[in-house]
Amino acid sequence: MTDIHEYLAEFDxxxxxxxxxxxxxxxxxxxxxxxxxxxxxxxxxxxxxDEAAYLDDWPLTAEQKEAVIARDYNRMLDLGGNIYFLSxxxxxxxxxxxxxxxxxxxxxxxxxxxxxxxGGRPPEGNxxxxxxx
Amino acid sequence: MxxxxxxxxxxxxxxxxxxxxxxxxGDDYFAPIFAGxxxxxxxxxxxxxxxxxxxxxxxxxxxxxxxxxTFAIGCGESYKPADEGWGPRPVxxxxxxxxxxxxxxxxxxxxxxDMTIINEMDVDHGLTVPLSMMFxxxxxxxxxxxxxxxxxVTYPVPSGNRCWALGEAIARAVESFPEDLNxxxxxxxxxxxxxxxxxxxxxxxxxxxxxxxxLVGESDEARWIEHxxxxxETGSEGIxxxxxxxxxxxxxxxxxxxxxxxxxxxxxxxxxxxxxxxVA
Numbered sequence: 001m002t003d004i005h006e007y008l009a010e011f012d013x014x015x016x017x018x019x020x021x022x023x024x025x026x027x028x029x030x031x032x033x034x035x036x037x038x039x040x041x042x043x044x045x046x047x048x049x050d051e052a053a054y055l056d057d058w059p060l061t062a063e064q065k066e067a068v069i070a071r072d073y074n075r076m077l078d079l080g081g082n083i084y085f086l087s088x089x090x091x092x093x094x095x096x097x098x099x100x101x102x103x104x105x106x107x108x109x110x111x112x113x114x115x116x117x118x119g120g121r122p123p124e125g126n127x128x129x130x131x132x133x
Numbered sequence: 134m135x136x137x138x139x140x141x142x143x144x145x146x147x148x149x150x151x152x153x154x155x156x157x158x159g160d161d162y163f164a165p166i167f168a169g170x171x172x173x174x175x176x177x178x179x180x181x182x183x184x185x186x187x188x189x190x191x192x193x194x195x196x197x198x199x200x201x202x203t204f205a206i207g208c209g210e211s212y213k214p215a216d217e218g219w220g221p222r223p224v225x226x227x228x229x230x231x232x233x234x235x236x237x238x239x240x241x242x243x244x245x246x247d248m249t250i251i252n253e254m255d256v257d258h259g260l261t262v263p264l265s266m267m268f269x270x271x272x273x274x275x276x277x278x279x280x281x282x283x284x285x286v287t288y289p290v291p292s293g294n295r296c297w298a299l300g301e302a303i304a305r306a307v308e309s310f311p312e313d314l315n316x317x318x319x320x321x322x323x324x325x326x327x328x329x330x331x332x333x334x335x336x337x338x339x340x341x342x343x344x345x346x347x348l349v350g351e352s353d354e355a356r357w358i359e360h361x362x363x364x365x366e367t368g369s370e371g372i373x374x375x376x377x378x379x380x381x382x383x384x385x386x387x388x389x390x391x392x393x394x395x396x397x398x399x400x401x402x403x404x405x406x407x408x409x410x411x412v413a
Contacts, residue, residue: 007289010361016332017369021288025198032198039194039216074330083329083370084193084286091218097147098400101333112334116398120325120336127365 013129018077028080031068034058035081038088047092074104135233135307135314139180140380140388141173142348142407143266145189145321147258148400150222153265166404169394170266173408176392177267177275183314184230186237186279186303187260188379189321190286192217194257201287202249204299206241207256207280208234215255224261224270230277233310237279240306246299256280263321266406276317285322285373290360296375297356300382307383320380322373324395325366326402335368336403342395344374345407348381349390355381370402380409387412 011019018024025032034055037043047054055065067075068089076086090100102112115121127133149166152158158167194215196202209229214221241248259282264274281303284290291299300318307316324341327333347355356378363372381388392408 002292004289007360011288011364014332014364014369016330017327017364018330019288019364019369020286025201025287029198032193036193036197039218041216041220044218077329082193082198082286085198088193088218096400097328101328101401104330105333106331115334116336116401119338119397120403121327121332121334123335123337123340123366126332126335 013131015126015129020082024080024082026080028082030059031064031076031079031081032085034060034068035085035088038092044092071103073100077104135310135312135316137304137307137316137318137383137411138182139317139391140384140409141263141267141317141319142377142380142405142409143263143319143321144323144399144402144404144406145259145262146399146402146404147217147262150258150262150265153270154223166396166399169396169404169406172392173267173406174269176408180315180317182276182317184233184277184279184316186281186307186316186318186383187263187321188281188283188319188376189259189263190284190373190376191282192257192259193286195251195254196282201284202282203284203291204246205249205251205282206234206238207251207254207282208238209252209254212254212256212278212280214261215257217257222258222261224265225273227256227260227264227274227280228277230279232312233307233314233316234279236310237303237306240309241299241302244302244305246302251282259321263319281379283376283379285375288360290372291375292360293358293375293378294356296378297353297382300379300384303379304383304385318380318383320377322376323367323371324374324403324405325368325371327368328370328401330369332368334401336397337366337368337371338395338397338403340366341403341405345393345395345405348377348407348409349388351387384409384411
């Protein structure tokens with residue numbers, strides 16, 4: 001049987017990646033459920049009218065609320081968000097998946113798009129922090 | 134008796150659905166992607182399968198963070214396209230095959246796979262994009278669908294080995310269904326892509342193609358690939374490829390490749406597509 005501690009420890013060795021583990025799912029439960037609520041048109045209207053008031057209906061931490069208002073997706077991931085749930089936020093903003101994803105990298109959207117059109121980010125050097133390969 | 138005649142693998146990038154829905158499949162950006170599906174659309178017309186067991190993952194549409202089934206099978210009569218935040222896709226409702234689905238569900242449970250049974254749910258791009266890629270824009274989908282949703286979002290997700298074994302069990306279940314049905318199994322998602330964090334945009338042409346090689350012939354090497362390898366080599370969302378292994382497992386000991394297509398990029402993702410048939 002796979003040892004759960006070893007299994008999870010390896011995830012921390014991947015550069016620039018937050019694997020959505022049970023720990024993150026617990027931490028981000030309400031953040032993700034809030035994002036999920038934006039799938040309903042009537043909720044999207046209420047959200048657009050007053051984001052802060054809408055967020056106050058959800059038991060999020062102050063940090064999570066700040067990250068949402070700032071659309072700081074890396075921060076939201078750090079605070080337990082999952083990208084498929086968070087996608088409801090940027091879809092409501094009318095932003096494409098690729099543009100939203102680019103905000104988590106050190107590139108502008110046009111630079112990111114160009115990288116993708118040229119074959120994407122190469123795996124070389126991006127597989128392991130410790131191993132450096 | 135029902136029989137599994139072929140397996141289809143395909144990425145299910147949401148942007149492909151947008152291209153179909155907005156009539157952009159002939160644009161410079163999309164044309165090379167869709168050209169790789171021309172062969173399959175023709176072939177599907179000739180094959181005229183009765184049912185597709187469609188393996189996909191829900192992207193926070195039907196299932197929220199509350200209930201996370203590892204393997205869920207849709208046993209309902211029909212499914213509506215989900216509103217994923219910009220309104221539902223303008224595609225036909227998906228007709229289920231409740232008799233076959235319940236039969237498979239019962240067999241799988243007796244075969245030690247503890248399935249979650251779903252009677253009502255909406256289906257998102259994970260399921261409807263592959264239908265659009267294979268069948269275009271008909272007024273009504275030409276097949277009935279048994280949706281099989283896999284958790285590939287919250288870790289631990291099921292192992293490649295477990296997915297392969299589930300495919301084998303699906304094959305046993307289909308073969309014991311008394312009605313004469315032409316059944317295909319589709320595995321969707323992938324290929325390499327990462328939608329989050331500073332490493333977003335990772336693509337791996339070489340690894341993806343090696344993975345496709347592994348699904349052809351007698352090799353079962355792919356079932357032993359560990360999660361950490363998918364994560365390192367194919368990006369955080371490349372793990373969806375374990376769903377292709379359910380399709381491959383359902384085809385039995387050996388396969389023949391009828392068609393294969395690979396294109397980079399579509400949005401953040403490498404598009405891969407294969408048509409396989411079992412070799413007796």
